[in-house]
Amino acid sequence: MSVAVRGLTRRFGPTAALRDIALETRPGEFVALLGPSGSGKTTLLRILAGLDFADSGTVEIEGQDMSAVPARARRLGFVFQNYALFRHMSVFENVAFGLRVRPRAARPGEAEIGRRVRALLERMQIGALERRMPEQISGGQRQRVALARALAIEPRLLLLDEPFGALDAEVRKGLRRWLRDLHTEMGLTSLFVTHDQEEALELADRVAVMEAGRLVQIDTPERLVEAPATAFVAGFLGHAARLPGRLAEGALHFGGVPLPPLPRAALRAAPAQDGPVLAFIRAHEWAVAPAPEGEANATLRSQRPAGGHAHVELDLAGHVIEAEAPLGLLRVGQPCRLVPQTARAFAA
Template sequence: MSVIVEGLARRFGTTAALDGVSLAVREGEFVALLGPSGSGKTTLLRVLAGLEPQEEGRVEIAGQEMAGVPARERGIGVVFQNYALFRHMNVFDNIAFGLSVLPRARRPRRAEMAERVRELLRLTQIPELERRWPDQLSGGERQRVALARALAIHPKLLLLDEPFGALDALVRREVRRWLRGLHDRLGITTLLVTHDQEEAMELADRVAVMERGRIAQFDTPAALLAGPTTPFVAGFVGEAARLEGRVAGGVLRFVQPGLPPLAVALPDGPASAFLHPRDVVAHPAPEGPLIRLARATAEGTARLVVELADGATLDAVAEPQGEWPQRQAACRLEITGAQVFAANGARGAAAPLRLAEVR
C-alpha cells in the first residue's frame, strides 16, 4: 500500500503542527518519521490514521483519496505509545477486538476469528499468553499484543507511534529487531514515529527528518549521515557538534582555538561546521585540549569528551592504536572531515589541509 501526502497542513490555534508536508512512501517500505518533540511527526501519523482532520492538502492511501474517509474504514493498523490495551480484556480478546467490531458483512465467524487470533499469537511469538491480562504482562509482551491487535484486521498500512518508549534499553533493542524481521516477512508498508535516532537508522529503509511541521529531508539513513541538506539535519542526526568559523580562500578556520583548519569549497564568509565524534581524533600531546571524560565502547574504542581552551567541549575518539587515554591528559586534535554550511545555505564537505596548504 503506497502513501502519498501533498501540501498537508494542520493547525492548533496559531501553531502550525503541519506546514505544507509532502511525502511519498512506496508499497512495502519501512519509513521512520524522526524529529524532536513538537516537530509534527505524531500529528502527521494521526492525520494518516484519520484521527486528526486535514485542513489543507491531500492524503492518498493505496490510490484512494482519504478526505472524508473515517478512521474505521481506512483499514489501517495503529500501535500507540501506551499500547492502549483494554485492561478488562485478556490477551485473546484484545487481539480479537478489531475483528469483532468490523461491519457484519466483513466480520469473520467466531471460529475464523479464533484461528486468526491464534495465528497472530504464534506470529508474534506469544502463544502462551492468550489468557493473560494486560497487568500480568511485561512491557515487551504488551508491545507484541498491541502489534498483534493492529495486524488482526489484515492492514496494508501499519502506523507505529513511539511504540518502544516504555521499554528498557535491552528489551527495546530486542523488540525492534524482531519487528523489522516481522515487517520483512509480511511486507506491510510501515510508518514509525520516533525521536530516537538509533531506532530510526536501524529500522527504516528511509527516514523523514521533521522540523517545525515540515520535512527537512527524506532519505536513506546513510545519505542523511553523509549528505545532510540543511544545518538542522546536520546537527540533529548523528550526534554532530556545531562549531562556528570563517572561510577565507577555501580554508575554514574555527573560532575555538586549538582546532586545525580545514579545506572547503565555499565562498568567503562565516560558516558553521558539523562534526560527528568519529570525525575528531585525539592524539597524545604534551599540551593542548584536555581530556575530561573517557569511556569504552562495545567496539573496543574510546569515546572522549575534550575541553577546548575557551571552555567549550567536543566529543572525539581516541587514536586507534594509542594507549588508553587518561582523564586530564592533554591531546592534539585531528579533524578528518566535516559538513560545512555557509551563511547563504550552501553546503560543502570539508577535508584536512596538508601542512603546505595552511596559510
C-alpha cells in the first residue's frame, strides 16, 4: 500500500494551509505527520481521506489518481480525533456499519458480519463491550472502537488524526505500544497526525515534520534527531538551547553570551557561508564544571536527578540552559563554567 502526494496546495481564503506538499510512503510503513497546531497536518490527512480537496496537486494511492474518487469509495480507514462514534449505535453496530452499508452484492451475510465484528473486537481487547453504547465506555475504549470500526472495512491505508490526543497520559503510553504492535501484526500501512514529538519518534518508521503548511523534512527518527534539515526541525525536536551566533574565521562565535568560540570542525552542522546563524545545543552537548568567580560564566539555578546523572538548569547571561552533570558535583547557586562541546548551526 503506497501513497504518493505531489505538489499539494490548499488555501482557506487568503491563508495557505498546505503549500506544495510532496510525500511518498512505502507499503507497511508507519508514518507520523508531526508539527505544531496550524501547520496543516490534519488538512493533509483529510485530503488523503477525501474529506477535503486540494486546490492543486495530486494524490495517488497504489498508483491510482484519487482526485475523482469520493471519500466513500477510497476504502481508507480514518480514525477521528474525537472518534466520531455514532452515538445512537452500540459498539457492535458502530463496527458493523461499514459492512452494512456495502452494496448488496458485496455485503456479507448477517452471520459473517457478526463473526468479523466479534473477531475485531476481540483483537482490540474489547470483546465484552459489544452491547454498550459509546457514552457508556471510557475514552481509551472508545479509541479502540473507533479503530475497530475503521479496520472493519479492511482499509488499504489507515489514517489517524491525533489518535491519543483526547486520552490521559497513562492510557496514552499503553495504547501507543499496542497500536504499534497492531500495525505490525496486521501488516497495515498507517499515517498518523500528532503534535507530540515523543509520540512521533517512538512510534513511527519515518516522521514528516510540518511547519506553516510546508513539509520541511521526512526522515527516520534517528536521522531527524541527528541531522535536522532546518533550524525549525532542530528547535522542534529534542530539547536544545537556541543561541544566536556568527560564523566567521573558521569558528562559531557567540555574540551576546560569554561562551568561547567553537571551531567549525567541532560543529555537527553548519552553513558553508560565513554569517549570522542560530545555534542549537542539546543538554548532553555541554560540559559543566564548578569554577572560581573569575572563570565562571553561569550560575546553577536548579538540579534534579535523572538516571545516573543530574539534570541541571543554569543561568547563562539571562539564557536558561539545560545540561547534564555528574550527580553531587554542583550546588544550587554555585558559579560554574559552561562550555559547548558541539552545536548545530543554521543560517539565521
